[in-house]
Amino acid sequence: MTSLTTSLRLLTSTLAMSLAMVPARAEGSAPAPALTLELNAAQPSDKGCRLTFLVNNNLGADLSKAAFEIALFNEAGIVDRLTVLDFKDLPAGKTEVTRFDLAGTDCTKVSRVLINSATECAGAGVEPAACMHKLKTDTKTGIAFGV
Numbered sequence: 001m002t003s004l005t006t007s008l009r010l011l012t013s014t015l016a017m018s019l020a021m022v023p024a025r026a027e028g029s030a031p032a033p034a035l036t037l038e039l040n041a042a043q044p045s046d047k048g049c050r051l052t053f054l055v056n057n058n059l060g061a062d063l064s065k066a067a068f069e070i071a072l073f074n075e076a077g078i079v080d081r082l083t084v085l086d087f088k089d090l091p092a093g094k095t096e097v098t099r100f101d102l103a104g105t106d107c108t109k110v111s112r113v114l115i116n117s118a119t120e121c122a123g124a125g126v127e128p129a130a131c132m133h134k135l136k137t138d139t140k141t142g143i144a145f146g147v
Contacts, residue, residue, distance in 0.1 A: 033059045035066070035090075035131055037115070038138040039145040040097070042107045049107035052099045057090040059123075059130055064089050066131055067120035072105065073112035081105070084119050112144040 034056075041052040057063055067086040074080040085100050121131030132147070139145040 032134075033130075034134050034136045035059055035063075036136045036138070037068075037145075038140060039113060039143060040140050042110060042141050042143055044107050045101050047101040048103045049105040049110065050099055050101050051085075051113070052097060053085075053087075054095065055087055055090060055098055056095045057092055059126060059134060060092060061123050061125045062089065062092045063087075063121065063123040063126060063131070065120040065122040066090050067118070068131070069116040069119050071114040071116050072102070072110050073114065074109050075111050077111060080109075082116065086120070110143055114145075115147045 036054075036056040036058065038054040038056075039051065040054045041050075043050050043052070057066075065086075065088065067084055069082060069084050071079050072081045072083070081102075083102065087098055090096065115132075115135065115137065118129075118131035118135075121128050127133075135147060137146045
């Protein structure tokens with residue numbers, strides 16, 4: 001019995017030492033700061049084409065101004081137009097839906113939307129380049145969308 005007890009103690013000690021050497025994982029660690037733009041819908045409107053975006057500001061600070069120059073590509077892959085979309089102010093940690101009507105644009109002929117640059121990116125404690133460097137894009141449409 002003494003041999004069994006000694007063996008169990010040795011096994012327990014070895015296991016405890018092994019677990020102590022494994023680095024602890026951060027439970028519930030916060031995701032990396034990001035500004036997420038999702039092209040959620042592209043629908044014909046009275047004016048042309050209505051683009052609907054889902055915007056999520058997880059940069060950790062309010063944006064007092066966020067605007068992006070976008071390029072619209074036609075079905076042949078040629079740049080059809082450049083325009084600026086002004087998302088205005090984006091509170092930290094909030095998800096918003098924003099729509100833009102692009103006059104004279106036929107949604108069925110838009111094959112790609114490219115974010116060319118951030119023309120405005122301002123907020124207390126926010127680097128002006130953060131809107132592009134920490135930008136993540138996604139699309140729920142058949143239109144390619146990204147940087």
